[in-house]
Amino acid sequence: MSELTVIEVCAGAGGQALGLEQAGFAHRLAIELDSWAAKTLRSNLGADVVKEGDVADRTVFNPLDHVGQVDLLAGGVPCPPFSVAGRQLGASDERDLFAWAVETASQLEPRALLLENVRGLSAPRFRGYRQHVLDRLKKFGYVAEWRLLHAADYGVPQLRPRFVLVALRPEDWPFFSWPTRIENTTTVGTSLRDLMAANSWEHADEWMEMARGIAPTIVGGSKKHGGADLGPTRAKAAWxxxxxxxxxxxxxxxxxxxxxPSVRLPRLTVGMVARIQGWVREDQRHQVWLENLAGRKTAQYRQIGNAFPPPVARALGDSLISALRHEKEHEVLPTSSETQDGIYRVLSASRSFLTSELIMEQASEQLTLRQFERRIAHLSEDFHVETRETPGGPAYRISGFKAFVGQDGHGRHEYMRTHRSRVS
Structure with a gap:
């Protein structure tokens, strides 16, 4: 059976890469900006597979060089544009590469697309953005769906919700099903007991009893902040x-x-954080990957903390390989409608200015004026929304998308020139 190939963008230290590899994908290319993470990838995937630099720089990665030669385009594009900590600027954030990745799929022409990001992308604020992505993928010949997955549902002792987009060609879609959840009995204590006892700590068993729970989301942090710690105030309280x-x-x-531990709580090591991210001791490949982790403690922690848990990536990879090999046909259900934005759809389909009443009528949505204005305000953060006064009240028209999709003259180019050393 022929090997299935993947190109991975914004690959980080390889949490997704490891999971996809274990599922059966072979990396044709992995691209990463951070030098420490790129070094980790080279040690684990091979120097000939890894490209270091800005993935949107055509001298680093040109999708047209790989047309028709890859089965899957995957990646974990930057999270700050959609996170609360990053102020949820979406398409207005120069770091946003989600829309770029979607457009890249139209050039690369893979059979499947897998992109993951933070839970914030699932918020009502990004309803129009998500609809735009689905509409673009449909135009490119894909069936696509969003799904919120929780790492704890795949054997990882951590909450870590991730918002995942999967797209496949119509002929492959009937064979895809989202990975099945598994019962998770692993806690922080049971997962880390052997590591906590590595130096024969006499209270390791008592600590394990204290740690009978699931960890909050590991936060890798950014280059703009200081050394490694496990997250904001609320997360520290949970820890x-x-x-x-x-x-x-x-x-x-x-x-x-x-x-x-009742006198002085222990801190986690990088290896312990990796275990909570799903690098498990039973798998030799996980251990080899960690032994090749580049950099000192803070650099290593950020790589692990920002990673996609390998078991979740493995579960998604298994489902995608099953679909691409047409192993089992499933009942084709309508894709999720919760991300559909009727307001955006009406505006994006019209070149004319439309009043709120006409927009809501065509969208089949009944909103108060305040609710409608809030929806328009959200759309205005990601799209160029023009307003014109008419006898019937304000009228609106969408004239463009603010996101970077590879175009010359976008603010991202200047941002990368001046802030590249701080981009995580």
Whole structure:
């Protein structure tokens, strides 16, 4: 059976790469901006497979060089444009590469597309953005669907919700099904007990009993901030309840005579954080990958903390390989309608200015004036929305999409020239 290939953009340190590899995909190319993460990838995938640099730079990666030669385009494009911490600027954020990745699929022509991002992308704020993505993929000849997946549903002892987009050709879509959840009995304590006891800490079992729960989302942080820690104030409070000091990352496990956790909470090491991200001890490939992790503690922590958990990537990879090989046909259900934005659809389909009443009528949506104005305000953050006063009240028209899709003259080019060293 022929090998299925993948090109992965914004590959990070390889959480998604490892999972897709375990599912059976072979990397044709992996592109990453961060030098430490790129070094990790080269050590694990091979120097000939990895490109270091801005993925949107045609001298680094030109999709037209790989047309028809790859089965899957995958990636974890930057999260700040959709995260609360990043102010959810969406298409107005120069770091946004989600729309670019979708347009790249039209040039590369893979059989499948897999993109993941933070939960924030699923918020009502991005209803129009998501609709635009679905409409573009339909135009390119794909069937696409969004789904919110939780890492804890795939054996990872961590909440970590991720918003995932999958697109396939119509002939492959009937063979795709979202991965089935598995019962997860792993806790932070049971997952890390052996690592906490690596130096014969006499209170490791008592700590394990304290840590009988699921971890909050690991936060990798950015280059703009200081050293490694486990997240914002709310996350630190959740870690305390699990018997973990989240104010930093330790160099080593507690020593044999270290105090009881009720006296002083232990900190996690990078290896422990990796375990909570799904790099599990039973799998030798996971261990080899971690042994090749480049950089010192903070660089290593950021690579692991920003990764897509390998078990989730493996589950998605399994489902995609099954679909691409037509292993089992499933009942074709209508794709999820929760991301459909009727207001955007009406405006994007018209070149004329339309009043709120006409827009809502055509969209079959009944909204108060305040609700409608809020929807328009959300659309205005991602699209150029023109307004004109008419006898019937304000009228609206969408004249363009603000996102970077590879075009010359976009603000992203200047942003990358001046801030590249700080881009995570």
């Amino acid at each position: 305390r309840l699990l018997g973990v000091d989240a104010l930093g990352v330790a160099d080593d496990a507690p020593q044999q005579s270290a105090p009881h």
